[in-house]
Amino acid sequence: MPASQNRDKPRGNNYVLVILDSCRYDSFVAAKPKAMKKLGKLEARWSYASWTSPSHYNFLIGLMPHSSPKHVYASEYYKKDFLRFNERLGLQDIEFKSLVPQLYLPAFLKNSLGYRTHARVSLPVLNPKTILNNGFDSYKLMDKHNDMRAMVKELEFPEDRPSFHLLNVGETHYPYALPDEPPDQWPRISGVHGVFKHLDDEVVGGKLLTRKEKFFDNQKLEELRQRQITAVKYLDRVVEELFDLVPKNTYITITADHGELFGEEGFFGHGPVQHNKVFEVPFLEGKIR
Numbered sequence: 001m002p003a004s005q006n007r008d009k010p011r012g013n014n015y016v017l018v019i020l021d022s023c024r025y026d027s028f029v030a031a032k033p034k035a036m037k038k039l040g041k042l043e044a045r046w047s048y049a050s051w052t053s054p055s056h057y058n059f060l061i062g063l064m065p066h067s068s069p070k071h072v073y074a075s076e077y078y079k080k081d082f083l084r085f086n087e088r089l090g091l092q093d094i095e096f097k098s099l100v101p102q103l104y105l106p107a108f109l110k111n112s113l114g115y116r117t118h119a120r121v122s123l124p125v126l127n128p129k130t131i132l133n134n135g136f137d138s139y140k141l142m143d144k145h146n147d148m149r150a151m152v153k154e155l156e157f158p159e160d161r162p163s164f165h166l167l168n169v170g171e172t173h174y175p176y177a178l179p180d181e182p183p184d185q186w187p188r189i190s191g192v193h194g195v196f197k198h199l200d201d202e203v204v205g206g207k208l209l210t211r212k213e214k215f216f217d218n219q220k221l222e223e224l225r226q227r228q229i230t231a232v233k234y235l236d237r238v239v240e241e242l243f244d245l246v247p248k249n250t251y252i253t254i255t256a257d258h259g260e261l262f263g264e265e266g267f268f269g270h271g272p273v274q275h276n277k278v279f280e281v282p283f284l285e286g287k288i289r
């Protein structure tokens with residue numbers, strides 16, 4: 001087709017951003033995912049925030065987890081890191097100021113680049129009534145908080161315009177349950193449902209336990225850590241299905257919104273926690289073919 005006939009057709013790669021909620025870097029490594037590693041080199045990066053809402057806001061203004069570089073100005077680092085969107089989208093001339101003044105990636109993709117924009121979220125704190133739902137053609141809180149496969153089945157990539165899909169995946173979030181595990185068999189840990197519960201756990205739902213239980217039950221915490229590793233292993237198979245489904249010109253980023261603490265230095269969970277393991281997240285991206 002002559003270039004003149006193609007001038008107004010939106011260009012660019014499809015872009016899929018997969019966020020494994022609460023997935024700790026070392027849980028990801030321990031799971032030895034084979035499919036996900038096909039995307040490229042696994043990096044340990046640092047989340048800008050320690051819990052779900054602010055972290056997703058950062059993703060949606062285009063700030064991926066950072067590498068905490070030394071001897072550079074922070075402002076120079078994020079401007080440079082933002083240039084990676086040229087590779088992700090298969091375009092040129094995108095820079096951080098392209099997002100000015102709204103500073104919101106979905107709106108920029110939709111309004112300036114002609115993308116179709118979709119979000120599928122697992123955690124109720126990200127529900128469609130929140131401020132995050134801006135610039136999306138569709139934005140849905142999934143029926144179950146832990147079923148990435150249900151999201152993958154809904155993905156569409158029409159050929160007339162590129163698509164952006166944000167997938168917030170909940171299997172790696174407490175209680176690290178796979179979709180076929182009955183809720184009455186999910187683990188219960190007293191601290192999570194009492195004083196130490198986080199906002200997103202509260203809305204995911206968990207009964208308040210009244211019985212007295214020792215909070216730092218190391219065996220139970222280790223079981224929880226193993227459950228997160230098992231969740232990553234399971235998700236690796238779902239990601240393989242995602243890879244089979246996406247068109248050729250699709251760029252995929254897989255990362256996490258924050259980590260999780262499993263008893264280290266007296267912490268469990270994420271959110272009001274200041275610890276390296278709550279910020280350290282896996283990061284890998286690329287084209288699958």
Ligand SMILES: [Zn+2]
Nearest residue numbers: 021022052257
């Ligand atoms: Zn989260």
